[in-house]
Amino acid sequence: MGHSPFTPGVAAGRLPSEAMTRNFGDLHPPLDAHEATVAADRCYFCHDAPCMTACPTSIDIPLFIRQIATGTPEAAAKTIFDQNILGGMCARVCPTETLCEEVCVREVAEGKPVEIGRLQRYATDKLMAKNSHPFSRAAATGKRVAVVGAGPAGLSCAHRLAMKGHDVVIFDARTKPGGLNEYGIASYKSVDDFAQKEVDWLLQIGGIEVRQGQALGNGLSLDALVAEYDAVFLGIGLAGVNALRAEGEEVENVADAVDFIAELRQARDLGALPVGRNVVVIGGGMTAVDAAVQSKLLGAENVTIVYRRGQDRMAASGYEQDLAASKGVRIMTHAMPVKVIGNGAVREVEFEYTEDGPGGLTGTGERFTLPADQLFRAIGQKLDGAPEGLALDGGKIKVSGAGRTSVAKVWAGGDCATGGDDLTVTAVAEGRDAAEDIHASLS
Amino acid sequence: MADLSSEFVGIKSPNPFWLASAPPTDKEYNVRRAFEAGWGGVVWKTLGEEGPPVVNVNGPRYGAIWGADRRLLGLNNIELITDRPLEVNLREIKQVKRDYPDRAVVVSIMVPCEEQAWKSILPLVEETGADGIELNFGCPHGMSERGMGSAVGQVPEYIEMVTRWCKQYSRMPVIVKLTPNITDIRKPARAAKAGGADAVSLINTINSITGVDLDSFAPEPTIDGKGSHGGYCGPAVKPIALSMVSEIARDPETHGLPISGIGGVTTWRDAAEFMALGAGNVQVCTAAMTYGFKVVQEMISGLSQWMDEKGHASVADFVGRAVPNVTDWQYLNLNYITKARIDQDACIKCGRCYAACEDTSHQAISMSADRVFEVKDDECVACNLCVNVCPVEGCITMEELAPGAMDERTGRKVAKEYANWTTHPNNPAARPAAE
Numbered sequence: 001m002g003h004s005p006f007t008p009g010v011a012a013g014r015l016p017s018e019a020m021t022r023n024f025g026d027l028h029p030p031l032d033a034h035e036a037t038v039a040a041d042r043c044y045f046c047h048d049a050p051c052m053t054a055c056p057t058s059i060d061i062p063l064f065i066r067q068i069a070t071g072t073p074e075a076a077a078k079t080i081f082d083q084n085i086l087g088g089m090c091a092r093v094c095p096t097e098t099l100c101e102e103v104c105v106r107e108v109a110e111g112k113p114v115e116i117g118r119l120q121r122y123a124t125d126k127l128m129a130k131n132s133h134p135f136s137r138a139a140a141t142g143k144r145v146a147v148v149g150a151g152p153a154g155l156s157c158a159h160r161l162a163m164k165g166h167d168v169v170i171f172d173a174r175t176k177p178g179g180l181n182e183y184g185i186a187s188y189k190s191v192d193d194f195a196q197k198e199v200d201w202l203l204q205i206g207g208i209e210v211r212q213g214q215a216l217g218n219g220l221s222l223d224a225l226v227a228e229y230d231a232v233f234l235g236i237g238l239a240g241v242n243a244l245r246a247e248g249e250e251v252e253n254v255a256d257a258v259d260f261i262a263e264l265r266q267a268r269d270l271g272a273l274p275v276g277r278n279v280v281v282i283g284g285g286m287t288a289v290d291a292a293v294q295s296k297l298l299g300a301e302n303v304t305i306v307y308r309r310g311q312d313r314m315a316a317s318g319y320e321q322d323l324a325a326s327k328g329v330r331i332m333t334h335a336m337p338v339k340v341i342g343n344g345a346v347r348e349v350e351f352e353y354t355e356d357g358p359g360g361l362t363g364t365g366e367r368f369t370l371p372a373d374q375l376f377r378a379i380g381q382k383l384d385g386a387p388e389g390l391a392l393d394g395g396k397i398k399v400s401g402a403g404r405t406s407v408a409k410v411w412a413g414g415d416c417a418t419g420g421d422d423l424t425v426t427a428v429a430e431g432r433d434a435a436e437d438i439h440a441s442l443s
Numbered sequence: 444m445a446d447l448s449s450e451f452v453g454i455k456s457p458n459p460f461w462l463a464s465a466p467p468t469d470k471e472y473n474v475r476r477a478f479e480a481g482w483g484g485v486v487w488k489t490l491g492e493e494g495p496p497v498v499n500v501n502g503p504r505y506g507a508i509w510g511a512d513r514r515l516l517g518l519n520n521i522e523l524i525t526d527r528p529l530e531v532n533l534r535e536i537k538q539v540k541r542d543y544p545d546r547a548v549v550v551s552i553m554v555p556c557e558e559q560a561w562k563s564i565l566p567l568v569e570e571t572g573a574d575g576i577e578l579n580f581g582c583p584h585g586m587s588e589r590g591m592g593s594a595v596g597q598v599p600e601y602i603e604m605v606t607r608w609c610k611q612y613s614r615m616p617v618i619v620k621l622t623p624n625i626t627d628i629r630k631p632a633r634a635a636k637a638g639g640a641d642a643v644s645l646i647n648t649i650n651s652i653t654g655v656d657l658d659s660f661a662p663e664p665t666i667d668g669k670g671s672h673g674g675y676c677g678p679a680v681k682p683i684a685l686s687m688v689s690e691i692a693r694d695p696e697t698h699g700l701p702i703s704g705i706g707g708v709t710t711w712r713d714a715a716e717f718m719a720l721g722a723g724n725v726q727v728c729t730a731a732m733t734y735g736f737k738v739v740q741e742m743i744s745g746l747s748q749w750m751d752e753k754g755h756a757s758v759a760d761f762v763g764r765a766v767p768n769v770t771d772w773q774y775l776n777l778n779y780i781t782k783a784r785i786d787q788d789a790c791i792k793c794g795r796c797y798a799a800c801e802d803t804s805h806q807a808i809s810m811s812a813d814r815v816f817e818v819k820d821d822e823c824v825a826c827n828l829c830v831n832v833c834p835v836e837g838c839i840t841m842e843e844l845a846p847g848a849m850d851e852r853t854g855r856k857v858a859k860e861y862a863n864w865t866t867h868p869n870n871p872a873a874r875p876a877a878e
Contacts, residue, residue, distance in 0.1 A: 048810075108791055108792070
């Protein structure tokens, strides 16, 4: 194509295709059998293990690791899936460094935890490679449940309900199921179309019908669903994106990081995906890191994450920050965007330094500008299109117990609901627990 | 610098590390390489009588068990004695001994239990200039089915008889290699001594099947769908070997009989332990077969460093030093009372001590909501299981209660006096204290 990282403006094909392929390969290559055995042997099989407590889905980690160590990874996978039917994706995307591996006694003692995430992937890959499904459905109950959203929460809920013998219809707004697993995760964390393979595998249980292209307010109404089904689960995620509130952000090449990530995930040819020579990402979470790192991997020369508070307040884990740094992404803190400069398309972004004071975050008055051919907003998502009549709390659907909303027969879970920490694994746990509660209420 | 030189039944070697009679010592090529690597001596792989050499299987000869990362813990073999012609071995032994006069070359022999067979081979071996002979009464596989190896070693009368022949028809020192596949190791050792043996060496390998192939339901190693027990050796057998060595070292009838210690010696420390329990030197096989001849360099440097640190000028300074401390259970001091102590700074809160104690022992460890593990002195019997299962070395220790201190488990003060089972009131055989 003739482009390079130094090509001005926004251009595709900045890197040779081999480099692109390498850049977007598996971030953590899978363990082979011997590596898995050695890694598994490091587990102490702790009593009342801290890792298990730290796992939002409460996977029996010492047990599954021992099952790997003794040469039965398929049994290990069953242990994982018993608690977390999306254990394959969670093995890839969980911030294990702030969950199970953070509290692993070997992390505490040696700074080197048992590689729980990679071991989980080893086990789940083994079972899924056999394309057999380890669960079967209970006798049909004749009950029908509608699940809105085919993301982690919805899929987890649907699977558990199907297992209990209920018939489930999943309605999903996009063209493909998977939610953020399909559209919201950096490519190098989920290679080889894993998200779709996982959904296909999950649906093997039977009793789940998926209808794409249907969303609340777009062909669906909660009232109609409540009338037609015995129960409704809402796992609709956070479809809205917060605005920058910086002057001039309505120019070209200013976009939402989530859209960029989705576009990248769906791209058939990464070489055709344009990226700026100078990319600026505003935000401090995983989405900001995913967008910044992938911009760099596409061949951007300079990528800068700018976060308005201190590094310690960034939602992206230390591991994610290190990953970004290792790929050459610069992280600037204590600066907020005040003005997007450019005639038609963004050319520069002007920032003001900030400081934390008693009255909250304030600008110091000192300003600087960064060149930017592309600007990504990654300052959080918000609930969009919540149905009328549902009580909200802090911009999310208010739930109590195992996902019960203020409306009878309606449950909610995942990012759209209160509680939790907007992680895939949390959404899986909430979907599963809501299913159990729905099942109890239908029995 | 410590002096590692060794003299064992009059046989001198620059260090106490010999290669045991086994595949590594089957031919001149290997033995020369071993000597170049630094081994103090070799026991040449067992020679049989003249005639057509033995044949070996043509499938696997070895089986193994492993720890994590394929660390070899135990090895088993079904290889027989040398399968090379007698005259070739004799010629090579002579050449090697001539070129390495400072190294020990001992020749292992196994011929049928007939006086003439031994009478015939002994002069041939003696003619090589070898320093001594070792009688292979130990191999538990193959040859034992033909009335040799452990089939001899399991009958003390045969041991005594053959040993006597060897002393009668040879001027060489005679080392009798014992099989552990026997109930009481002292019996064959006594027989060897009675026959005039200069020393015993032990242990030979242990009857073993390393595993079962669960697809073919065949024992491993598998030869065309079948398996036969082999001889087990390597790190896993060391505790068994140490115990047997100590039994012979402390048996009044064999006390003082030189012992060549064999069985899982992998490091200098293993060697030092065997020697502390009475072995004058050690023989090594599996460690060399696993890592190559170079391991002897670690054994030499390690033993030397330890001897320097402890002030042992020569190996004789510590050989047998642990023997007086091996005793019978009945003489252990029942007034020696310890309690487990957990170093909270070292504790990594895995809870293994708790699980082990709570589920399988004495419910003597408490666990708090924030994972602090503490010993309950009123329940702790000092069994040591928590120490053994703790993954952090030195985190849990056994602390002795001083005389006069209260043992909260029994409610009694710790007595100062030594007292053992022979005088314990619960012992029906105990004689009452003088009245």
